[in-house]
Amino acid sequence: MGLLERMSTTVKAKMSKIMGQFEDPRETLDYSYEKQLELLQNVKRGVADVTTSKKRLELQKARLQASLDKADAQAKEAVKSGRDDLAKMALERKIGLQSQEESLDQQIADLEAEQQKLMAAESRLATKVEAFRAKKETIKAQYSAAEAQVKVTESVTGISEEMADVGLAVERAEEKTESMKARSAALDELLESGVLEDYSGGDRIDKELDKAKAAGDVDAELARLKSEVGR
Amino acid sequence: MIVRIMGQGQYRVDAKLMEKLNVIDNRIVAHVSSGDEKEFRNDLVLLISAIKESGEPLDEMSILSSEVIVPPQDLTLKEAKKIFSGQGLIED
Numbered sequence: 001m002g003l004l005e006r007m008s009t010t011v012k013a014k015m016s017k018i019m020g021q022f023e024d025p026r027e028t029l030d031y032s033y034e035k036q037l038e039l040l041q042n043v044k045r046g047v048a049d050v051t052t053s054k055k056r057l058e059l060q061k062a063r064l065q066a067s068l069d070k071a072d073a074q075a076k077e078a079v080k081s082g083r084d085d086l087a088k089m090a091l092e093r094k095i096g097l098q099s100q101e102e103s104l105d106q107q108i109a110d111l112e113a114e115q116q117k118l119m120a121a122e123s124r125l126a127t128k129v130e131a132f133r134a135k136k137e138t139i140k141a142q143y144s145a146a147e148a149q150v151k152v153t154e155s156v157t158g159i160s161e162e163m164a165d166v167g168l169a170v171e172r173a174e175e176k177t178e179s180m181k182a183r184s185a186a187l188d189e190l191l192e193s194g195v196l197e198d199y200s201g202g203d204r205i206d207k208e209l210d211k212a213k214a215a216g217d218v219d220a221e222l223a224r225l226k227s228e229v230g231r
Numbered sequence: 232m233i234v235r236i237m238g239q240g241q242y243r244v245d246a247k248l249m250e251k252l253n254v255i256d257n258r259i260v261a262h263v264s265s266g267d268e269k270e271f272r273n274d275l276v277l278l279i280s281a282i283k284e285s286g287e288p289l290d291e292m293s294i295l296s297s298e299v300i301v302p303p304q305d306l307t308l309k310e311a312k313k314i315f316s317g318q319g320l321i322e323d
Contacts, residue, residue, distance in 0.1 A: 001260075002253070003256055003263065003302065003314065004256050004300065004302075006314045006317075007301065007302045008297075010300075010314055011237075113305075120238075124240060127291045127292065128292075128294060130292075131291075131294055154294075154296075155294045158295045158296045161297060161300075169237075172303070
């Protein structure tokens, strides 16, 4: 059995869940229409969720950039103070952050694609729901119960397939945003704690640099005093 | 024959195109069982673009069911394996 046939089976299973069973075909029409409106709301929520997740990642990217700039500045400061060991530490941090940046860019692009997909799904579904609504009224008005049965089955099956399609797109988008949330939380932690931070809080490189700078200042002061006394 | 590409709408395809799609579909089955992600992706993209190029898009307002359903273009090999094992794309 090919992938296409398997996929059809998968979707049909979903459709039969959506369709349910009703005795009166007219009831089926209204029930299906209700479900369509629900799904449309669901897609809208999906779009909003993806948009929020994307914004969150963009904020994170800004924070990451700030951390990168800081590591850069620290490395320069360390070199100035003659502390190559600290410069190396800061550069290691910088490189670590850079690799995070690439994966973050990829995630933002993925969510952007997901957002576009869901928005397209939303507009397609909205068109179909409108078409269904018109058709539903025609069927109710023009056909006897027996004739209606055939028409109802036709249009309910058609729209259920659309709903299964859109429903699946929403579920996949949800899965993606969920897995990104976990990764994003891990990156938050990395940015907040800083890999080089010591237990007393604060950035170890900063502290060492402060010490080095203070030592430099003392030396300068001492030299100044010596030259004064010597005069 | 009406074909739905998941996430991209429905198309009408003739028997000749359907034959071509079946050939690609068979190759996809082989890629899934051998676990060749790259070839799997290539053929899935090829399958979908063949439908879009030679198929006739259905009117947006039409409400019809499809005889053939093509998975979404970004389907992963892992997801394809789930479909083959009958688990569906997303577990209920």
